[in-house]
Every structure is written in structure tokens, then in C-alpha cells.
Amino acid sequence: MNKKRIAIDMDDVMTDAIGRFIELYQQEFQEDLSDLRLPGRNLTNTVPPERLEAIKQYPHQPNFFKDLEPIAGSLEVVEQLHQRYEIFITTAALEFEHSFTPKYNWLKKHLPFITWKNIVFCGDKSIIRADYLLDDLDRNLKTFTGTGLLFTAPHNAHVTGYTRLNNWQEVAAYFLH
Structure with missing residues (x-):
């Protein structure tokens, strides 16, 4: 299956x-x-x-992406999702020249169960083939062919047209219950 x-x-x-x-x-x-x-x-x-x-x-700046704090609940919920779903981390790491290595190191440190095969550094997320995309930017959801899920952030408070998940507890409820 x-x-x-x-x-x-x-x-x-x-x-x-x-x-x-x-x-x-x-x-x-x-x-x-x-x-x-x-x-x-x-x-x-x-x-x-x-x-x-x-x-x-x-x-x-070289250290902007280094050791960013995890969003509350994200690490625990991603680990739970990993038990039931195939998880891909899809992040824009090409727009900012110093982001690739810090992002990769963050993933290795915080989500070691996500292998290099499931990490996608990209610019245009329309290339992503998945059932769901959880993202804070509607520009990425607009071109995604699966189900786009808008993760609430201050800059997207007025965006409509997507299922909105306000925090990681809501992500867990959407996928795990």
C-alpha cells in the first residue's frame, strides 16, 4: 500500500x-x-x-537561517505524520544564497528521520508531486496540483480560498484523527 x-x-x-x-x-x-x-x-x-x-x-546574511527556532509542535507532529505518510520537506533554498546549508543542517538536527531523499530544495513548488502541500505562501499553493493547505502566518491572515491550519495541533487533527 x-x-x-x-x-x-x-x-x-x-x-x-x-x-x-x-x-x-x-x-x-x-x-x-x-x-x-x-x-x-x-x-x-x-x-x-x-x-x-x-x-x-x-x-x-550568512547566519539568518542558522538555528531558527522550531514552530511550537512542528517537530513532534512531523514525526507522528512520518509514521503514516510519506513526508517531503519542500523549501525554497535558492532565493537566498546562504540558506541551503543552514536549512539542511537544521533538518538533520531536528528531523533526523527525514532522509536526504525526502528533502527538496527548490524555487518553484509547482514541480512538487504530492497529495498535500502545507505552506504559508499562497503563491506556492496556487500552482500546486494536489490539496493546498495554508499554514497561518501573519502575512497570510487575509488570504482565502484554502483550507487553513492555524497551528501544528490543527495539522495533527487534520491528518491524524
């Missing part, structure tokens, strides 16, 4: 990239950027315009 396939994004689904933006902003400007976590917020409508271009460069 073939297991169904779930493709899972990393940034702002399994890892807290928003937290890294907040951390680096605090270091650079000595100001709080925690409003970035509020529903409907993103860099463009949260960061002062004169700082926006500098902040958008953060993911290009």
Missing part, C-alpha cells in the same frame, strides 16, 4: 523566520518589531519605509 505524500514548507511553517527578523531588527535599531507577529502584518506594513530595504536584506 502506497502512503499518501505530504510536502511541508520550512520557513514560517516549521521554523520561526519571523522571529529572526524581529531579533535582527532589535539588534540593529534597538527597537521592538514584535508587531510583525500581528495578523495581517508583513515587512512592508510594519517596518518604517526608510528601513525597509535594509530589513529585506536580512535573509541574505
